[in-house]
Amino acid sequence: MALADPVLDSPKEAAADPDAFVRAAMHWHFSPGTGSPFWLARRSELGFDPLTDIRGHADLARFPNLASELREAPVGELIPRGYGERPDVVGVYESGGTTGAPKRIALLQDWLDQLLAWSSGQLDAHGVPQDVNWLVVAPSGPHMVGDVIKRQTAYRGGLAFTVDLDPRWVKQLISGGRAAEADAYAEHIVDQAAYALRSQEIGVLMCTPPVLERISRRDELAELVNRKVRAINWVGTQMDADTRHLYRTEVFPDAVLYSGYGSTLILGNASERPGLTDDDPCVYDPFSPYMSFGVVDPESGEPVEYGERGQVVMHHVSRSLLLPANLERDTGLRVEPLPGQVGDSVADIAPVATFEDQNVIEGVY
């Protein structure tokens, strides 16, 4: 790989000087010999010179949000030329695709290796056992999560059993008012999970809160989870504090229950901060300085105060990809970062706020 630079490849060195890391990344992504065709083509339109004007992490906010261009951009043009003719590509993945055409990125092996080493450490901190099998009820391609968790399971010495699901179809069913079909699909997912739970040794269960609730509603499956599963990793949607408390105290009292939050466009995910109580919101600390969060007022774009809710901004900076200033659809609470971490931590992730209709409804009820 051209332009070997320790600060780009060593998480320790990057964390020690995150601003030097950002400058090295700018050099890599905007040098004609190493940068991606996507960024090289846009360098002149930025209105600043990334090589001289981006001096550190704080300057990433100067980048325009180009995420929507990933709907159309040839994904090969996102791969830095510095990886050579045969980059080690794990896969091409897409964002959720709930609002229009999906956005695409490529996941490269060297970044995945760094991510897995870091996220595995997070699992250890939660007390998630190594050398156990996982039941991963999560989408496979074009979504990234299924593939990454499969590789994470192998990294930690287990086998991954998978149940595929298509979140885009579920969203279509729900938005189309086809509740009965959505319900049947969800039961179909749980039916498949049941076969694996019955016949295999499963140490960790990964699924969404709605699937977990359906599993808990079937006495046989709840009993199997209590007998076999030592950690439950919920992802994908929200789970309120009352529900978490019920799982921990009544439903699955012996399993470690923890959540994850990630995004395809940040090329990764974070597990919730270990040691939180049921009364705390779920806080997520990203893999700094590669992944970083900001929480901003959607109107002004300015950061909100700590503890306040705002829209989540994500930056990804690694050798494999530069994608700064991506405004997510999620909102979250801005939380003070861990020592040495760049940007913010976020908590209590929720979809963009919706309000109950205040219109007058006729009638006496």
Added chain:
Amino acid sequence: MAEEPIQLDALGASGAYRSRRRQTVEDVAGSPVAELTLVPGLFVGRTMKALHRARTLPAPERIAALARAGSLFAEGVFDGLGPAGYRRTVSRVSGVPVSVVAEAAAAISEAAGTAGETAYAAKPAAAVSDWRSPETTKGSAVWTRRGDVFAVHAAGNHPGPHSLWLEALALGYRVAVRPSRREPFTPHRLVLALREAGFGPDHVALLPTDHGTADAILRDADLGLAYGGDDVVAKYAGSGVLPQGPGRSKILVTADTDWRAHLDTIVASVAHQGGVACINATSVLVEGDPAPLAEALAERLATLPTLPPEDEGAVLSAQPVDSARALEKHLLSRAAGTTAWLGGDGVVEELPGGGAVLRPAVHQVAEAGAEQHRVELPFPCVWVGPWSPSDGVGPLRDSLVLTVMTEQDALVDELVAEPSISNVYRGDHPTYWIRPGVPHDGYLGEFLMRTKTVIRD
């Protein structure tokens, strides 16, 4: 108010449950009165499962427990509230006049005492209620439940409807109630009274939820009951959920009858109980010129006093100012093209202590088929219009109660035969007339029960 808000816990299968997520219940002036627990879906599922697992009390035990609960509901102290405190609190949060709350509370207590008889009023004449009856040795219909667990999405307009689901308990159902977030006090008090009287926590439960979780209660029940408008009726039509839709109760006076002799009954039908009930008259149709009747109604309704709901003399209902203003705006837009006899400039009168009373409105419409006859609002709001025999039954359809003042048996025949009219009162009977043992919108037992044949040696 410096008082600590009352904590209204959910009442689940293992007792009271207080969530982290709670909703403030405010009175009509916007002062906080209570914090209502909102349970998550997981809690709903576990509670409903416990209800399914439970064993129903034998009939004599549950009938006796219901009667005890009726007395406890009337006289006991629950949530720190004795009878007077309960009535005052309900009137403050729902805006229903305190005398109406008192009447409704007495009706609930009485309904609990008589549920053992009223619930069985729906039993077909040829059926017995126990397979052990001697009749089954020769073969007989036995009246049995269509399920075991019954769920109720309750309304908050008036405490009265809570007397209905007591019949399900009498018939042996286990019951889960989702209270209205506007007035959760009545079902909370009632469920606590039922539990103290002998129903187990897995026999009757109270599950307050947000809007998004509400359907889970109906989903997990065998049968359900839901109050609402046309949307609720359409959503649950033909399902295992019995919708309780709009009332659109009406009065018809034909030419052979002088309305002047019945003005008291007509006024009361519109304004009784603050006009908040589905059995209040929404429309008055008269054969001939409706103007004199509209004028007389307006004159009488205009004299009703504006008082805060907790005042013993209050007869009109109150609302928070914002929702009262929204209702007023809606009324004025729906009334376009009609002749206003009362309330044409607005109906909201703000109370010095906060909140606003909705004063009566009388509008005259031009035709029997006027669209305004479908506009039912939760205060004394009446549409007066013409009717002639050539209009027929059409404009009288979709009525919970139809009071008809007429000399014509043939017309009464037609009205009684009309399926979309639930109750027909002939003569000088107000639309709100109801007694234990007569059906309100059919007997609940018609929905909850079925017959099956049993023959035995």
